[in-house]
Amino acid sequence: MSRKPLMAGNWKMNLNHVEAVGLVQKLAWTLEDKKHDPARSEVVVLPPFTDLRTVQTLVEGDRLELAYGAQDVSPHLSGAYTGDISADMLVKLGCSYVAVGHSERREYHHETDAVVNAKAAQALNRGLIPIVCVGEGLEVRKAGEHVPYTLAQVAGSLAELTADQLAKVVIAYEPVWAIGTGEVATPEDAQEVCGAIRGWLTEHHGQAVADQVRVLYGGSVKANNVASIMDKPDVDGALVGGASLNVDEFSAIARFYDLPSL
Ligand SMILES: O=C(CO)COP(=O)(O)O
DSSP: OOOOOEEEEEOOSOOOHHHHHHHHHHHHHHHHHTTOOTTTOEEEEEOOGGGHHHHHHHHHHTTOSOEEEESOOOSSSSSSOTTOOOHHHHHHTTOOEEEESOHHHHHHSOOOHHHHHHHHHHHHHTTOEEEEEEOOOHHHHHTTOHHHHHHHHHHHHSTTOOHHHHHHOEEEEOOGGGSSSSOOOOHHHHHHHHHHHHHHHHHHHOHHHHHHOEEEEESSOOTTTHHHHHTSTTOOEEEESGGGGSHHHHHHHHTTTSOOOO
């Protein structure tokens, strides 16, 4: 069993184009300068769609050790879907990842598990790795229902995938009450749900699949709290919002799995 940890920055709808270019360049430069070891962990950024072509030019042109992706994808292959962006379009832009089912899309765009499932399937069918986001709101957490609630989201969002596809998926556990609030889940909270997700995968899809799926934690991850959460056995990385917009914060998070410099 060897899962390569993944540190992903979800920029959401932030930064203008010039700032986006600057952030990618500074991030890549900092990782190189600090000798980030890509064999130990993968670093990914998820900029807005409108930045992707330029990010591609920078990453390919300068051979940067940085993977990137989009924050959403159409559940459809192509055709009359005004405003949608297809998986093929993202592949052409050099994307390797795409977030699907982020709680902000579930809430503001009424995305159901079935829609998230269709998006994940579309991504996988065209060669993208979906980062499937799940997680409970505050009411569910207060009622102590966070594990069954999140597992039901996992089941619904991955329902139509084959075992081969499932093994490639990344799942991000992002409790809604911890997103953008500064209220980070405790390492034990993160492990409880990430461990339950892996248990669910083992039960329904077997050990081999469960051992390969990377389960991330997201919600107010910062440079000063990343260590205690990543320390947990079923947490394989982080999905970072606010802190991914700051090069010092995010490069410190992204370098967590590197060996301490001598
Ligand atoms: O939603 C998130 C990442 O997708 C988390 O956002 P914050 O890190 O800003 O809490």
